[in-house]
Amino acid sequence: MKHVxxxxxxIVHLKEKIxxxxxxxxxxxIDLDNEIKTLERKLACLEDDVYGHLKxxxxxxxxxxxxxxxxxxxxxxxxxDFMEFHGDRRxxxxxxxxxxxxFYKDRPVTIIGHQRGKNxxxxxxxxxxxPHPEGYRKALRHMKQxxxxxxPVICFIDTKGADPGKGSEERGQSEAIxxxxxxxxxxxxxxxxxxxxxxxxxxxxALGVGDKIYMLENSTYSVISPEGAAALLWKxxxxxxRAAETMKIxxxxxxELAVIDEIIPEPKGGAHRHIEExxxxxxxxxxxxxxxxxxxxxEELLEKRWExxxxxxxxxxxxx
Numbered sequence: 001m002k003h004v005x006x007x008x009x010x011i012v013h014l015k016e017k018i019x020x021x022x023x024x025x026x027x028x029x030i031d032l033d034n035e036i037k038t039l040e041r042k043l044a045c046l047e048d049d050v051y052g053h054l055k056x057x058x059x060x061x062x063x064x065x066x067x068x069x070x071x072x073x074x075x076x077x078x079x080x081d082f083m084e085f086h087g088d089r090r091x092x093x094x095x096x097x098x099x100x101x102x103f104y105k106d107r108p109v110t111i112i113g114h115q116r117g118k119n120x121x122x123x124x125x126x127x128x129x130x131p132h133p134e135g136y137r138k139a140l141r142h143m144k145q146x147x148x149x150x151x152p153v154i155c156f157i158d159t160k161g162a163d164p165g166k167g168s169e170e171r172g173q174s175e176a177i178x179x180x181x182x183x184x185x186x187x188x189x190x191x192x193x194x195x196x197x198x199x200x201x202x203x204x205x206a207l208g209v210g211d212k213i214y215m216l217e218n219s220t221y222s223v224i225s226p227e228g229a230a231a232l233l234w235k236x237x238x239x240x241x242r243a244a245e246t247m248k249i250x251x252x253x254x255x256e257l258a259v260i261d262e263i264i265p266e267p268k269g270g271a272h273r274h275i276e277e278x279x280x281x282x283x284x285x286x287x288x289x290x291x292x293x294x295x296x297x298x299e300e301l302l303e304k305r306w307e308x309x310x311x312x313x314x315x316x317x318x319x320x
Contacts, residue, residue, distance in 0.1 A: 005061050008269070011050060014043045051268050054218065057241040059250050060226060062218040063197050067272040069279075071098055071113030071156040074196065077279035078286065079104050079111065085142060087134075091171060094135030095126045096159070097207075099142040101151065104286065110146035112139045112207060113156030116197070130163040133176035136206050140180050143187055152190040152290055155207040160225060162203035177206040184209035185309070190293035190301065192286060194264070195219045195251075196271070211305050212289045213259070215251035216278070217266040221259070222249035259312055 004012050018039050021032045054062070062068070075082050079102035086093040098115045101108060114131065117123030146153050162173055184191060193210035199221035215221060224232070226240035229247055233239075248254065251263045264281050267274040293301065 003066050005058070005065070007050060007054075007058050007061075011043065011046055014039060014046060018043065047268055056244040056247075056250050056253075057226070059218045060198075060220055060240075060244050062270045063220045065270060065272050066118070068197055069271050069275045070118070070158065071111075071115050071196070073275060074156060074279055074282060075102065075111060075113075077276065078283055079109070082111065086138070088137035088141060090137060091134040094132045094138060096129055096131040096163070097135035097139055099138055101142075104154075104290070107290070108149070108151050110142055110151045110153045111156070112142060112153060113196075114159040114203075114207070116158060127163055129159045130161060131159065131203060131206075132163045132165075132168045133171045133173045136162075136176040136180050139207060140176075140183055143180075143183065147187055147189050150189060152192065152294065153187065153210075154286065155191065155193045155210065157193060157195045157199045157204045157207055157221075158197035158219075159200055159203045160198055161200035162206070174202075177202045180206040181209055185305065186302065188298045188302070190290065190296075191305075192289050192293075194282060194285075195221050195260075198225075200225060209305075209309070211293050211301065211308070212261050212285075214262050214264050214282075214285050215254065215260050216264050216271060216282075217251055218270055219251060220249045221251075221254055222247055 018036060021036050021039070024030060025032050025036075075098075082100055082102035084098055084100040088094070096115060097112065099110070099112045101110055103109070114129050115126050116129035117126045123129075143153055145151075162168070162177060164173075191210035191212075193208050193213045195204070195208075195213075195215040197216075197219055198204075199208065199215075199219065201223055204221065222229075226244040226247065226249070227237040229243040230239040231237040233243065248257065251260065254260045255263050262285065264285055266281075267277045271278040296304065
């Protein structure tokens with residue numbers, strides 16, 4: 001792992017010490033087994049303490065980790081015969097969103113997801129995972145195609161937000177997002193949405209109207225970034241950590257608020273540490289969700305979707 005987060009430094013330092021002692025034992029007759037075992041026990045306790053009690057801002061950092069798996073990474077592990085489609089048939093192709101068809105355990109499905117880059121060159125090509133309106137129209141085109149051929153739709157959400165540039169606004173960014181929200185609300189096939197990194201504002205919501213909504217344990221889902229909220233509320237983007245703690249943007253917060261259905265656990269330290277293990281956890285929820293949703297009639301599917309969103313935000317006023 002190349003990128004180390006600030007709160008992980010004590011763990012990395014301890015790992016380096018253990019590796020150093022193991023290297024010494026290879027080249028000499030000095031017996032350091034007891035010291036190594038002691039440090040390994042200390043490491044296990046430290047990892048449990050750090051990763052088991054992550055603060056909201058630390059989860060934001062994990063969600064933004066440059067090595068965190070992307071939509072295309074998960075497609076390789078979860079699906080077969082993936083065929084990517086391009087273009088919205090109106091303006092052009094947007095590399096910030098990938099769409100296509102594939103097989104999920106011999107069942108045809110449509111896959112749609114935000115896509116970040118893994119390096120500077122790719123991030124520029126994919127606009128750092130921030131879609132333009134043609135990206136959302138490409139996504140909608142394939143949602144409607146999925147409906148026509150009765151294929152479930154699986155969406156992977158991972159974006160800081162929609163592209164805010166002048167060109168995107170001129171080409172109808174707000175309309176494209178709003179149309180996706182409307183069309184997904186009435187789409188006559190199952191929709192499964194999984195937040196795998198950041199779920200930012202309308203850029204995330206445009207792929208986020210589903211029958212089932214899941215979040216990876218260290219992902220975030222919010223109306224605005226912590227930096228943006230801090231700049232608006234306190235006129236200081238440097239207070240992002242404070243904003244993250246008050247915004248209720250973590251998976252645990254949103255599960256408690258009934259915005260999402262379930263939390264998908266991550267390997268200790270984050271999804272980037274063991275993508276195969278993470279893909280297996282995602283696989284389990286996709287399989288169980290499809291089994292449940294495909295047993296419903298279209299009328300039942302739409303009714304349950306309506307009820308799901310109608311009850312989000314309901315609360316009881318407790319009187320003292």
